[in-house]
Amino acid sequence: MHLLNIRRCIFLIVADNSIIKDLFMIRHYSLFLLIIIFSIILSISKISAQNQYFFDIYTTRALELASEFRFEKAREQVNISKSLNSKANIPIWVENYIDFIYLLNSEDDKQYQNLKNSKKIRLKWLESGDQNSPYYRYCxxxxxxxxxxxxxxxxxxYTAFKEANTAYRLLEKNYRLYPQFPPSLSALGVLHVFVGSVPDQYNWIKNLLGYKGTVEQGLSELETALEESMQNNDLFWLEKETVFYLSFIYINLDKGKEKSLSFRNKYLSQKxxxxxxxxxxQAFAFSKVSLFTGRNDEVIRILRSRKFYPDQTEFTFLDYLLANAYQNKLSDSCLIYYDKYLSYPTVKNFKKSSLQRKAWQYLIKEDxxxxxxxMKQVLKTGQEEVDADKQAHFAATKGIIPNVLLLKSRLLFDGGYYNQALNLLLENKDKLNTLPIIEQTEYHYRLGRIYDETHNLVMAKLEYHKAIELGKALPQYYAANASLMMAMIYEKQHQYPLARHHYKMCMDMPFEEYRNSITQKAKIGMERTKKMK
Structure with missing residues (x-):
């Protein structure tokens, strides 16, 4: 069968099932900001003598305003540029970029339907550009x-898959034609990380479509792009977006807490x-690194002090992050920010999670x-797209009431307050045998996580093993994540067969909570270690 026909068959196959959803939900909500910065890659450079790809002061300012979420002023600047440069493609691209950020932030269904009507007109305009410019296929x-x-x-x-496939072809061809074009290296780095993260069961699609790339390859390309951009002042725009890529990837693909923090701190120092x-x-990227590395007070400081403009549209997700940070301190201040996040009328993701977390706070308050x-409201609010919302809906459906002791320990741990979390558990160890099997599993898992983070690996492995044995058949995530953490310990100790064993064990467990993110990390770990002895 001709390759083109094979690809058409694949499109017909996937149109009626959940494969495409699974592929794209690998890294759920956090793709939001990753792709925003991905778009800035085309922004503020002095790029081409062709009028079609000239960034004037108005499109440059529009991109700056859009990155600050000042959408109305950004659109005003684009309209000025369009009136002055009737043959230019860049104002059209920038206009689409502004709407793109707006839609991802607002999740507004009505605006989505309205803006789809502009898509064909803008695409036709971009396709009329100079095909001899490296920015033609790039745009x-x-x-x-x-x-x-x-x-x-x-x-x-289905449409998302088709669009992504077209983007991949264009960017790959552009790189072949212009291998010394630095932005291509950064863009392809992100795509190669994504391709390398596709679960094994979908490799047949990747192979038939000719997608190639690994996580390590993508990271190497991004690191090279950052190095080159930092040495060239004209590529400052590329530097900013690549910093965001790397921050995001180090966090979500388990490059390591030390790596993400040292990367961030080195960059801050250099700049x-x-x-x-x-x-x-920037506040989103760097606060995520702080949260990932157990610096909860730093998260609050970053988010409370971030820049804000009177005409700025709220960056909705930052309120959810700030609420979580306050809750990690067991502070009732979290309720203010959960209420604020829940008040956004068009936002759908993380609403179930926000309600569940509010409920936790009242449980801690003994209400x-x-x-x-x-928890009743969880069942009729928001949607089940991201893992946090799925877990909240699952808990509400099952009528699960968390053990307050374990809940407090979890939150303190998430905030990096390890000593407080450990003391809380050890002081109540005598109650362990009276707990249900689920809570016994969680108890050992929580201890394992604390010992792991405080570098007591002997005790960490002991507690993880207990959690795995108790909870390997449960729908909760404790045993699976314990297996994932064990795998990472063995990998660091160069015990690669044991690491692979635990990565596979993690993926094979029948758990439901946080399944996407946990199994994705295990898959990447398997890829990292598969050739190591």
């Missing part, structure tokens, strides 16, 4: 990539930047009546 590739993410966000998985007064996207009321 088109980013346009299709943006729309892939938009369609994914609004659950049009002489403080953690206060960051723009919204069980409010806890039950909030």
């Amino acid at each position: 088109l590739g980013h346009f299709h990539f943006q729309w892939a993410i938009i369609h994914l966000k609004f659950k049009d998985y 002489d930047i403080e953690l206060e007064k960051l723009d919204p996207i 069980r009546e409010e806890y039950y009321l909030l």
Whole structure:
């Protein structure tokens, strides 16, 4: 069968099942900001003598305003540029970029339907550009990539797949034609990380479509792009977006806490930047690193001090992050920010999680009546797209009431307050035998996580093993994540067969909570260690 026909068959096959959803949900909500910065790659450079690809002061300013979530002023600047440069492609691309960020932030269904009508007109304009410019396929590739993410966000998985496929072809061809074009290296780095993260059961699609790339390859390309951009002042725009890519990837693909933190701190030092007064996207990236590395007070400091403009649209997800950070301190201040996040009318993701977390806070306050009321609301609010919302819905459906002791320990651990979390567990060890099997599993898992983070690996492995044995058949995530953590310990100790054994054990367990993110990390670990003895 001709390769083109094979590809058409694949499109017909996947149109009626969940494969495309699974592929794209690998790294759920956090793709939001990753792709925003991905779009900036085309922004503020002095790029081409062709009028079609000239960034004037208005499109440059529009991109700056859009990255600050000041959408109305950004659109005003684009309209000025369009009136002055009737043959230019860049204002059209920037206009799409502004709408792209707006849709991902707002999750507004009505605006999504309205803006889809502009898509064909903009695409036709971009296709009329100078095909001899490296920015021709680059602009088109980013346009299709943006729309892939938009369609994914609004659950049009088949169209999202087609758009992503087109973007991949355009960017790969552009790199072959212009291998010394630095932005291509950064863009392909992100795509290669994504391709390398595709679960094994979908490799047949990847192979038939000719997708190639690994996580390590993508990281290497991004690191090279960052190094080159930092040595060239004209590529400052490429530097900013690549910093975001790497921050995101180190966190979500388990490159390591030490790596993500040292990367961030080295960059801040080189640029002489403080953690206060960051723009919204920087605040998101660097606060995520802080949260990932157990620096909860730093998260609050970054998010509370971030830049804010009177005409700025709220960056909705930052309120959810700030609420989580306050809850990690067991502070009732979290309720203020959960309420604020829940008040955004068009936002759908993380609403179930916000209600569940509000319920937790009331449970900690010993208000069980409010806890039950909030958990009932979980069932009829938001949607089940991201793992946090799926877990919240699962808990509400099953009528699960967390053990308050274990809940407090979890939250303190998430905030990096390890000594407090450990003391809380050890002081109540005598109650362990009276707990249900689920809570015994969680107890050992929590101890394992604390010992792991405080570098007591002997005790960590002991507690992880207990959690695995007790919970390997449960739908909760404790045993699976314990197996994942054990695998990582063995990998660091160069005991690769044991690491692979535990990565596979993690993927094979029948757990339901946080399944996407946990099994994805295990898959990447298997890839990392498969050739090591």
